[in-house]
Amino acid sequence: MSKGDPKTTQLPDGIDSILFDGTAIENRVRDLAKSISEDWGSEGLAIVCVLTGSLVFTADLARKFPLQVEIDCLRMESYGNQSIAISDPRFSAPLKNNIEGKSVLLVDDILDTGRTLSSLISYLNRQNPSSIRTCVLLDKPARREVDIEADFVGFTIPDKFVVGYGLDYAERFRALPYIATVDLSKIQ
Numbered sequence: 451m452s453k454g455d456p457k458t459t460q461l462p463d464g465i466d467s468i469l470f471d472g473t474a475i476e477n478r479v480r481d482l483a484k485s486i487s488e489d490w491g492s493e494g495l496a497i498v499c500v501l502t503g504s505l506v507f508t509a510d511l512a513r514k515f516p517l518q519v520e521i522d523c524l525r526m527e528s529y530g531n532q533s534i535a536i537s538d539p540r541f542s543a544p545l546k547n548n549i550e551g552k553s554v555l556l557v558d559d560i561l562d563t564g565r566t567l568s569s570l571i572s573y574l575n576r577q578n579p580s581s582i583r584t585c586v587l588l589d590k591p592a593r594r595e596v597d598i599e600a601d602f603v604g605f606t607i608p609d610k611f612v613v614g615y616g617l618d619y620a621e622r623f624r625a626l627p628y629i630a631t632v633d634l635s636k637i638q
């Protein structure tokens with residue numbers, strides 16, 4: 451039985467269809483860790499995990515690196531539907547560690563309009579790391595509003611709302627072991 455296999459998993463109410471099952475995710479995360487470590491060379495790796503959406507992804511990715519890694523987390527405050535780029539993001543949980551002079555891998559769940567990632571990069575740059583590279587589990591290029599691409603992408607997906615493997619809809623579905631589309635009309 452493969453993990454998160456649609457044929458062996460009963461789908462919760464509101465889940466429409468599975469885009470990537472647990473096995474597909476595990477394979478892709480292993481490949482991503484390999485590409486990132488090849489690109490990284492001998493520099494130390496300081497992972498910055500953006501809570502809460504990239505918690506599951508970061509935990510799996512970090513454990514597949516052959517190198518020693520540092521892991522820190524930050525949590526940005528929610529900005530709702532604000533339609534301008536956030537030049538000075540605020541954090542309900544800022545970084546604990548000093549990233550000055552370090553090679554940072556910023557890990558987020560999904561690159562959508564691009565506002566979150568670009569404001570996070572500006573914020574981290576002000577702390578003088580030696581470099582910042584970005585890794586996102588999912589990329590929805592159709593929705594981009596800011597001119598930004600991630601250095602490493604797990605999967606490119608169409609313009610659909612997805613949940614699972616850390617991603618939520620109103621704090622639900624984060625612990626699903628697969629990535630699925632939701633049918634918002636079936637969610638109370």
Ligand code: IMP
Pocket residue numbers: 503558559560561562563564565566567610611612613617618619
């Ligand atoms: P951006 O600033 O529009 O790129 O926002 C990215 C953030 O929006 C992600 O980190 C998620 O928290 C959230 N988001 C965007 N699309 C989805 C989705 O399909 N499912 C769950 N969260 C999403």
Ligand code: MG
Pocket residue numbers: 500501502503504559560
């Ligand atoms: Mg997020």
